[in-house]
Amino acid sequence: MPQIAQPPQIRPYNRALRLTFEYEGSTVKLVSSQSVEMILPPTESLAGHEGQTGFWFTVSDAQGKALYRRSVHNPIPYDREVFSNDPKHPSVQRVPVAKPKGTFVVLVPDIQEAKAVQLFSNPFNVAGHGQPAREFARFNLVPQASQGEKK
Amino acid sequence: MGAGDGKVIGTTQIVDHGPASTKWNLVILGDGYKASEITEFHTDCAGFVNTMFATPPYDELWCGINVFRTDVSSTDSGAKDPTACGGSGANPKTYFDASFCNGGIQRLLEVNTSTVHTVVNAQMPQAHMIMVMVNTTEYGGSGGDVATFSLAPGASEIGLHEMGHTAFGFADEYEYYAGCGSGETGHDKYTGAEPSQPNVTADANRATNKWRDLVASATPMPTTKNKDCSKCDPQGNPFSAATVGAYEGAFYNHCGAYRPQFNCRMRALNNPYCAVCQRVIRQTIAPYMASWTWGTSTIGPGQTQRWWLSWGAYPGLEWVGVQPATAGAELDWDTQGVQQNADGSTLYWISVRNKSAVPIAFHFRGSAL
Numbered sequence: 177m178p179q180i181a182q183p184p185q186i187r188p189y190n191r192a193l194r195l196t197f198e199y200e201g202s203t204v205k206l207v208s209s210q211s212v213e214m215i216l217p218p219t220e221s222l223a224g225h226e227g228q229t230g231f232w233f234t235v236s237d238a239q240g241k242a243l244y245r246r247s248v249h250n251p252i253p254y255d256r257e258v259f260s261n262d263p264k265h266p267s268v269q270r271v272p273v274a275k276p277k278g279t280f281v282v283l284v285p286d287i288q289e290a291k292a293v294q295l296f297s298n299p300f301n302v303a304g305h306g307q308p309a310r311e312f313a314r315f316n317l318v319p320q321a322s323q324g325e326k327k
Numbered sequence: 328m329g330a331g332d333g334k335v336i337g338t339t340q341i342v343d344h345g346p347a348s349t350k351w352n353l354v355i356l357g358d359g360y361k362a363s364e365i366t367e368f369h370t371d372c373a374g375f376v377n378t379m380f381a382t383p384p385y386d387e388l389w390c391g392i393n394v395f396r397t398d399v400s401s402t403d404s405g406a407k408d409p410t411a412c413g414g415s416g417a418n419p420k421t422y423f424d425a426s427f428c429n430g431g432i433q434r435l436l437e438v439n440t441s442t443v444h445t446v447v448n449a450q451m452p453q454a455h456m457i458m459v460m461v462n463t464t465e466y467g468g469s470g471g472d473v474a475t476f477s478l479a480p481g482a483s484e485i486g487l488h489e490m491g492h493t494a495f496g497f498a499d500e501y502e503y504y505a506g507c508g509s510g511e512t513g514h515d516k517y518t519g520a521e522p523s524q525p526n527v528t529a530d531a532n533r534a535t536n537k538w539r540d541l542v543a544s545a546t547p548m549p550t551t552k553n554k555d556c557s558k559c560d561p562q563g564n565p566f567s568a569a570t571v572g573a574y575e576g577a578f579y580n581h582c583g584a585y586r587p588q589f590n591c592r593m594r595a596l597n598n599p600y601c602a603v604c605q606r607v608i609r610q611t612i613a614p615y616m617a618s619w620t621w622g623t624s625t626i627g628p629g630q631t632q633r634w635w636l637s638w639g640a641y642p643g644l645e646w647v648g649v650q651p652a653t654a655g656a657e658l659d660w661d662t663q664g665v666q667q668n669a670d671g672s673t674l675y676w677i678s679v680r681n682k683s684a685v686p687i688a689f690h691f692r693g694s695a696l
Contacts, residue, residue: 213348214453230523249492267596279441280472306519
């Protein structure tokens, strides 16, 4: 018998900001912010992740209080997955990337109280794998695209 | 090269369970399809959708999922295939610049994600997950913010693995970086911080492990130990495939990091998602399984389908109905009871039987109080 999905304990947000970022190395720019009617998953726990490794983003209010947090797979890859259908090779393996460059999107709640989005990650290199994540960029949530301050 | 080498034709909803504003939305784009090949893209999309629908737990959650197909034509067919990696030297002009041989690796098939996001932001900004199918039968793909894969047999597994990363935040569960036989160094033992991802851990303690509620009391913790951390653990699974525990070897390390089951799609392709990953997928999609649900399905001749609708913690069922999509077709269907779970959720079981000699498409719909 299939397992039932756990019912949401918190009503999901029904309006999102679609934030598009461009990155080159560890430098990240917020290039667009688009308000969209869509449901977002509820926030993950706002505490208890301190000292962990990985990548997540947090939305905070004017006082810096966290309102929403989601963990995501690191969208700024310092290595890439390579796949194979050759039985002589593993089906998945990783190779380093010299200079990561690209675009990614983050979906955050479009709510009045949200004033900033903060990006957290372990260091962007293979040696940084497993090190605790730290805030590396913060952007004000304003209608116009803005430049983040690299920390 | 790039967006000048083709045209965005438009977006079509190919799995319709409701408005995009209320559902979890997957968007599939194609690259390397000439205008004359767009119908082939439609067929390729339908093939992936069928694969996804047959993949637990997406099958159970289907009512919460929409799929959109964005048609984009390219000047030329296929993907760039540089001779530097042993490729054919093909150099087609395509809208998203699909190319093998990224980073000097033949199978690393990538597209221009900036162009992809520009198109999706304009065509379907309610996307939760984006995939690009590349019109080539050579095996390849890549992950990241946009999952990319070719039409080679088995390549759709890349899309399912990458969806695990991008949509649900899963870590890789494999216990190596370059490969078990690669002679790699620096991946013997994980000594880092606890991973934030839900499906790997440095903590095999029964009392504190993050998926401990899924571990049976008879299952040892850790469940397996690697006796030689200089290489991958060669032992087979000493327990049944479904046993959840803490198997040593994960997160690119031979020792010191643990995965929940012996195998998972996040460890090696062509495996089911493990129980921990499936639970996270269910939890993530749950908000989209709203009080109203509807959709379509097809049942083969002589077959019976038994499935359930769920309204999470909503208090009760109001109405459910099944109706053939084709006039004159006949289906037998009945409800088989309501199951109330201890967590307040409700399952409503439904059985549909096709007594005819031809497949029948049907609509279903239900609502909660």
